[in-house]
Amino acid sequence: MTASAPQVPPRVRVSEASLNVLRSHTDQLTTAVNLHLEGTLPWYRQLTTDERASLRLIAQRGIMGLVNWLDNPQTRSLPLVNELLGSAPTDLMRSISLQRALQLIRTIVEAVEHRLPGLVPVGDQQGMLEAVLRYSREVAFAIADVYARAAESRGAWDSRLEALLVDAVLRGEASEQITSRASAVGWGSTCGVVVVVGPAPEQADAAFMSHLRRQCVRFAADAVVGVQGDRLVLLLGGVTDLDTGLERIMPSFGPGHVVYSRIEGSIDQAHRCAQAAYSGHAAAPAWTLAPNPVPADDLLPERALAGDDTARQMLRDAIFAPLAEAGNGLLETVTAYISAGHSLEGTARELYVHPNTVRYRLRRVTDITGWDPTEPRDAYVLQTALAVGRL
Structure with missing residues (x-):
């Protein structure tokens, strides 16, 4: 016996009269939504005037989008946000978090549900409420998708910024440039830097880098991850327990020696520290009994023989x-x-x-x-x- 196909919910239908009522009362519904937001969400009242105006625009375009969606309920989620809400998702992400964005949608739906029964004909009330619920679901998923895409873009951009910082430290660029790049990635430590160099794993993609960064921030206030050729380079600031931390992240490296070096200075002074770790990684195979990980200063003979x-x-x-x-x-x-x-x-x-x-x-x-x-x-x-x- 074959399983039956899932049932697709029937299309929500409301009368043209109800749609006209909804169109003519858009401003009234927007005002009611704004009052409900101010009375329900404490954080909404703390926003700036421009931010509140942006969110009111979201509510107004959302209500108009409901009318259009009732004419074409098969509208896809992402175009729904991009075409009907315009630049609102960008404004939304600048103003509030995803959690608050979903709270905003839920509160708007509550306000609309309270006002609709008194506006549309009795025969369309149930259908209109069902339409509001389905439409709000589509908008919620669409906005969540926009936030997810933005997070992926920020992650990729942050990875590029971190790679530039790693390169600047290794190359020994000017102090001002290193400080500027460190500030761009949110580096906050003013003293104490550890540079770790080891073989990069085969799969060093964005997900791997993000996971490794989360592991590092458990024992370091700042963590920058970069890949230079076949080497994985970490810049760590504000380290609390280096030995335990290195033991925790060792499985993230590929097979081979992991070498680290540290200074008490700031990130703009970490060039020689980074060079020590880098040359130590190259010279480590000469010491067959070297511990792993190994401090760069324990590899002075091998580094000297290698031309350091x-x-x-x-x-x-x-x-x-x-x-x-x-x-x-x-x-x-x-x-x-x-x-x-x-x-x-x-x-x-x-x-x-x-x-x-x-x-x-x-x-x-x-x-x-x-x-x-x-x-x-x-x-x-x-x-x-x-x-x-x-x-």
Whole structure:
């Protein structure tokens, strides 16, 4: 047994006399609607004069649209809004949210329902009320569609603005330009920026970007998402818990290393931070045991080998120069310790000192640089820094 086709509601029919009454009382109905809006919706009274005038225009055109719709009830929803309400949807979106727009439609319908029974002939009252309900449904769906389309357009435009901000930061454009672009995307953080760079997934469409942005704002006050080639770049401001946040968004990246860098300054000062994360992502494969995600500063040797001048300068200024200034044979001790295969006794014999002296000097190296020569990875960083410094 085949299922029966859904029944299409019969066309609403009202007499020509009722349509004429509706046409002649458009202004009266508009006035009644306006009074009902002011008495029912508190937020309506808080609008400016121009905004209220725009909404009154919506009501007036809507009532006239009802008359036309009764002549042709098969009118499609979107043309219904565009042709009958003119520029009203644009004015509507500028004035109120979608939730309030639907409240507005419901209130207008209530006002019209209260006034119609006293205007149209008794025989058309039920049909007219049914027509109002169906027409208001069409308008509500149409306006919701307009809001949805506008939201999609804003999302696409916001994505373009965010991509321009990411590009400006990576390129190190003028501070004024970066500040202007950041303001355009609503960036509010005045200090503290984290730049995250990782492989972009295969499907990095608008829906993905929006979802990732929502995840980021759970642990950051500001979040900008952009794709540069095959890399996914995040600019985060006002981060509260970076470790937990990065763990949460790691599945959003493609396979490979994710590198991050941070500064305490503002977004217009984030160029070097972004460059560190970018070069760190390129150099990360050289450290096969690197954690994921990994700070860019933990990749200084690999970045230096890859040609990053900033990394070489950091190795020289933060490690080699302080050890050279400290004296007491610290540079020689680190060199001998690494050459002796991390043997305290071998280093002591090489330098003709007691092993306790070697221990003391190695602790001094750790205190000065933050890198411990007794740890294999730290020793590699120190060795690279000494080579860079001597070059």
